[in-house]
Amino acid sequence: MDTKILIVDDEALLVKGLKYSLEQDGYDIDTAFDGNEALEKAQNTKYELIILDLMLPGIDGLEVCQKIRENSQVPIIMLTAKGEDINKILGLEYGADDYLTKPFNILELKARIKAILRRANTKSTKLGEQIIQVDNFTINTLGRKVTIDGRDVNLTAKEFDLLLLLASNPGKVFTREELLEIIWGYEYFGDLRTVDVHIRRLREKIEKDSGQAEYILTKWGVGYYFRKK
Template identity: 40%
Template sequence: MSDPGRVEQGRRQILVVDDEPIISDSIATRLRAEGFDVDIAADGPSAVEASKRLVPDLVVLDVMLPGFDGLEVCRRIQADRPVPVLMVTARVDETDMLIGLGVGADDYLIKPFSMRELVARVHALLRRSDRGAAAAAADVMRVGDVRIDVQERRVQRGESEIHLTRTEFDLLLFLAERPRAVVARETLLEHVWGWGSAGESRTVDSHVKALRRKLGGDLIRTVHGVGYALELPR
């Protein structure tokens, strides 16, 4: 493992969490070749400890781990501070994906995956994180009885505050900036996630389902075969 005290100024720190050494070492080697500082954890408890100690810019997190699983790891590290999380898993069940997104994962990668794809996702998540940190907007947007505080990244519907993950907030904001406009899934992937692939549209669908579950099913309209639109009261 790298010594966190020797991280070069300006270099990004990534924590890779996987209990299979061949996989974690392969991911770490590729990310180091991309210029990142990388540490590895092999189980749930050590992953949470490493996240607190290293304060990484991003976590690549396997779902199946000894100690406790990646979902619990994600829940604990997000409770400590918001951090971009890319979950990697052999599970393809949509329920598992929704649970992961619900505890704060920003993106999902299904095993087996190419290192090129993983690197692209990592760069995209970091770009999104940078844009969010640099945003100086102080606007409060309203969509019917939904209030979106852009600067504080808080959402209310009526009198109730709604807890959204980083990606859910970004998706809602992107749609809210284009009320009633139909936005294609590929466009959402490009602008919200930072990458575009028609074959990954399920990622968008899963996040929309999560938003509907939290905000109500009347807010986002599905345009079959195209994408989604944010509804406004008439």
């Protein structure tokens, strides 16, 4: 079955060009031109990835992203015509997995799509590694679910990948550069704050007090690590 991708953008020519180019690579492409249409399609159709423009008529891309994140971990690549760093980080704050600033190279977009889908499809693990239990929360590696005291924790795909990597290597310190390379799979042009944003969001979701982290710890001047059991 072809990989199904939703493209959401109000620029008809851009959507037409992306749809044609990605279909040539064998992807099954669906399109939406405003936020309401995007939410309706995301709710009624299972997509492997969503390419979402920041500036949309009606409901903007950030709100669409936030609403999708309420019940789905589908990977989201945010497109933005704005170059300010704050807008890129804000897109990640609302649950986007990645972003590209317009104008962008279609080959770069395709490379990022492949990297995200490759990680999403790499779910097979050894039987004994299906469950990671840490105190009162459980990481289900096959189902890609996290629960705390039996309550589901809604993580984005990137947040889950980060947590799984760190929890699978307790005590090992990863630099932000290493985390970018391992989790994102390509050069991020020095924007190391991407890692910081995701770590902070993870702490807010799994720590009792995100300001006094018990699990995801900081090695000052080096990087991040998961506490040893």
